[in-house]
Amino acid sequence: MTEERDSHxxxxxxxGVHFKCCNVYSHIxxxxxxxxxxxxxxxxxxRIEIPIVKEGGSSDKFFTGS
Incomplete structure (x- = not known):
């Protein structure tokens, strides 16, 4: 049985971030x-913070943190 997402x-x-400190993957x-x-x-x-910039930024959806 699959669960449907609430459309509202x-x-x-x-x-996605790979945290090298503990070798785990998570979403931020x-x-x-x-x-x-x-x-x-x-x-x-x-803690990790990835700034969002309008010009010159990245389109990547996966990063590596320390």
């Missing part, structure tokens, strides 16, 4: 003011 739920923009999400993707390692809580 807002979609949160995210990017756009912050409230939409200026960066921010999150933390799910094992050791190491």
């Amino acid at each position: 739920a807002p979609q949160r923009s995210h990017v 999400y756009m912050n409230h003011d939409k200026s960066a993707y921010a999150g933390h390692c799910p094992k050791c809580a190491s």
Whole structure:
């Protein structure tokens, strides 16, 4: 049986991050003011923030953090 997504739920923009500190992969999400993707390692809580820039930015959806 498959679960259907609620069509009324807002979609949160995210990017994938490989945290080298604990060798784990996780998603981080756009912050409230939409200026960066921010999150933390799910094992050791190491913080990461990836700024969102209008010009000269990246279209990548996967990053590596330390």
